[in-house]
Amino acid sequence: MSSSAGDGGILMTMHRLSQGGADRVAVLLANGFVQKGIPTRFVLLRDQGEAERELLDLLHPDVSITSAGPAIGSRHLELVRGQRFIQREIVSHRPAVVLASSSNMGLVTGLASKVRRDNGPRFAMKLTNPVVRPRDRGALRTLYRHKLYAFIFNQYDLVLTLSEAERLSLLEIYPAAGALFRTVPNPYISSEMLQDPPRRRPAGPCRVLTAARMMPQKRLDVLLQAFARTSLPDSRLTILGDGPLRPALERLAQSLGIADRVEMPGFVDDVLPWLRRTDLFALSSDYEGLPAVILEAFACNVPVVTTDCFAGARQMFSEIASCAVTPVGDPAAFAAAIDRCLTSARKPEDLRKIAEGFGIEASIAAHIRALDHLMR
Structure with missing residues (x-):
C-alpha cells in the first residue's frame, strides 16, 4: 500500500x-x-x-x-x-x-x-x-x-x-x-487451526453441533424439528449461542421429546474446542453471507449440513460426499441429510483444503x- x-x-x-x-x-x-x-x-x-x-x-x-x-x-x-x-x-x-x-x-x-x-x-x-x-x-x-x-x-x-x-x-x-x-x-482461518492434528471421532453417541444467535434468521426451530426426526436415537445436539428465542426453543425441545438430548450452554468465545469433539456441524439459517463457522468446521475436518442460505453453497458442497445442502425451512430434508452425513464415509482431508482459501x-x-x- x-x-x-x-x-x-x-x-x-x-x-x-x-x-x-x-x-x-x-x-x-x-x-x-x-x-x-x-x-x-x-x-x-x-x-x-x-x-x-x-x-x-x-x-x-x-x-x-x-x-x-x-x-x-x-x-x-x-x-x-x-x-x-x-x-x-x-x-x-x-x-x-x-x-x-x-x-x-x-x-x-x-x-x-x-x-x-x-x-x-x-x-x-x-x-x-x-x-x-x-x-x-x-x-x-x-x-x-x-x-x-x-x-x-x-x-x-x-x-x-x-x-x-x-x-x-x-x-x-x-x-x-x-x-x-x-x-x-x-x-476466518488461522494458521494454528490448519496445523492442528486431524480430528478424531469422539467416543460415545454421535454429536451434532451448531453455533448461532437465538434469533429468527437462524431458524433453530427447524434444526430442533429435524433433530427430532433423525434415526439415531442416542445422538446429541449442542446449540452454542444465546438470544431472545431461548425460552421458545427450550419449550420446543421439550414438546418434541428431545430435551434430554439437547444442550444449550450459551455463547462461547471460542467454538474450536467444541468443533474438535463433534461429528457434524449443522447450519439451519434462512440466509447468511458466508458463514465463518462453516469454514472453521472444515478447518477442523468436521462435515457440515447446511441450508441453501448463502450464495454459492451448492457449488462449494457439490463434490463433498460427507456434507449436504438442503432447502431452506425443510426439517424433513434436513433430518435426512443429518442421517446421511453421520453414517457416510468421510473424507476430512478435502475439508481442510477448502478452509485454506480463507486464511x-x-x-x-x-x-x-x-x-x-x-x-x-
Missing part, C-alpha cells in the same frame, strides 16, 4: 460488539490493518454489546475505539444518533477510508457520506447478507429491497462481496455497477489490495 494509505487510515463502523460472525471478522480485519501500519479506528453506534468483553479482549491495543453511547432501547433511534456520531468522527479524524463492516451498517454509514468533500474520505462497505432475503420474496418487497440497495450502493465507492457467486448475482440486478463490486475472502493473513492482504486505490 502507498505511504499515503496509512496517513488518514481507516474508520470502521459497527452497530455494537455482538455475537455475530461479521463483528468478529471486523475485529480481525482491524487487527490486521494496524499490524500492517494502517491506523484504524472503530466507531460503534452503541456500547453494551452481547460479546463486548470477548471482542475487546481480541482487539489489538493499537486499534482505537469509540461509541456513540449506551443502548437506548430503539435500533432506529440508535441509527439516527449513530449517523451524526459517524459524521463527527469523520470530521475529527479525517480518515482516508470509511468502511461499513456489515450490510446492517450500509445505510447509516452511507448517509454519513454527506460530509464528503473533494479531498474527503472514500466510502466502502462489506455486504454480509443477501440484498433479497427469503422473507423478501414477494414482488413488491423484492422491488423495495432492490431500490433500497441501489440507493445505498450509490453512496459508496466500493462494495466488498464475500463470494464470487454473490458478486455475479449482484451484477444481474445492477448491471451498470460492475466496477463497484469486488470479491474478497473474509479472514487470516491472505484475507487481510486481499482487503488491503481492494482498499488501496481508495487510499491513494
Whole structure:
C-alpha cells in the first residue's frame, strides 16, 4: 500500500460488539490493518454489546475505539444518533477510508457520506447478507429491497462481496455497477487451526453441533424439528449461542421429546474446542453471507449440513460426499441429510483444503489490495 494509505487510515463502523460472525471478522480485519501500519479506528453506534468483553479482549491495543453511547432501547433511534456520531468522527479524524463492516451498517454509514468533500474520505462497505432475503420474496418487497440497495450502493465507492457467486448475482440486478463490486475472502482461518492434528471421532453417541444467535434468521426451530426426526436415537445436539428465542426453543425441545438430548450452554468465545469433539456441524439459517463457522468446521475436518442460505453453497458442497445442502425451512430434508452425513464415509482431508482459501493473513492482504486505490 502507498505511504499515503496509512496517513488518514481507516474508520470502521459497527452497530455494537455482538455475537455475530461479521463483528468478529471486523475485529480481525482491524487487527490486521494496524499490524500492517494502517491506523484504524472503530466507531460503534452503541456500547453494551452481547460479546463486548470477548471482542475487546481480541482487539489489538493499537486499534482505537469509540461509541456513540449506551443502548437506548430503539435500533432506529440508535441509527439516527449513530449517523451524526459517524459524521463527527469523520470530521475529527479525517480518515482516508470509511468502511461499513456489515450490510446492517450500509445505510447509516452511507448517509454519513454527506460530509464528503473533494479531498474527503472514500466510502466502502462489506455486504454480509443477501440484498433479497427469503422473507423478501414477494414482488413488491423484492422491488423495495432492490431500490433500497441501489440507493445505498450509490453512496459508496466500493462494495466488498464475500463470494464470487454473490458478486455475479449482484451484477444481474445492477448491471451498470460492475466496477463497484469486488470479491474478497473474509479472514476466518488461522494458521494454528490448519496445523492442528486431524480430528478424531469422539467416543460415545454421535454429536451434532451448531453455533448461532437465538434469533429468527437462524431458524433453530427447524434444526430442533429435524433433530427430532433423525434415526439415531442416542445422538446429541449442542446449540452454542444465546438470544431472545431461548425460552421458545427450550419449550420446543421439550414438546418434541428431545430435551434430554439437547444442550444449550450459551455463547462461547471460542467454538474450536467444541468443533474438535463433534461429528457434524449443522447450519439451519434462512440466509447468511458466508458463514465463518462453516469454514472453521472444515478447518477442523468436521462435515457440515447446511441450508441453501448463502450464495454459492451448492457449488462449494457439490463434490463433498460427507456434507449436504438442503432447502431452506425443510426439517424433513434436513433430518435426512443429518442421517446421511453421520453414517457416510468421510473424507476430512478435502475439508481442510477448502478452509485454506480463507486464511487470516491472505484475507487481510486481499482487503488491503481492494482498499488501496481508495487510499491513494
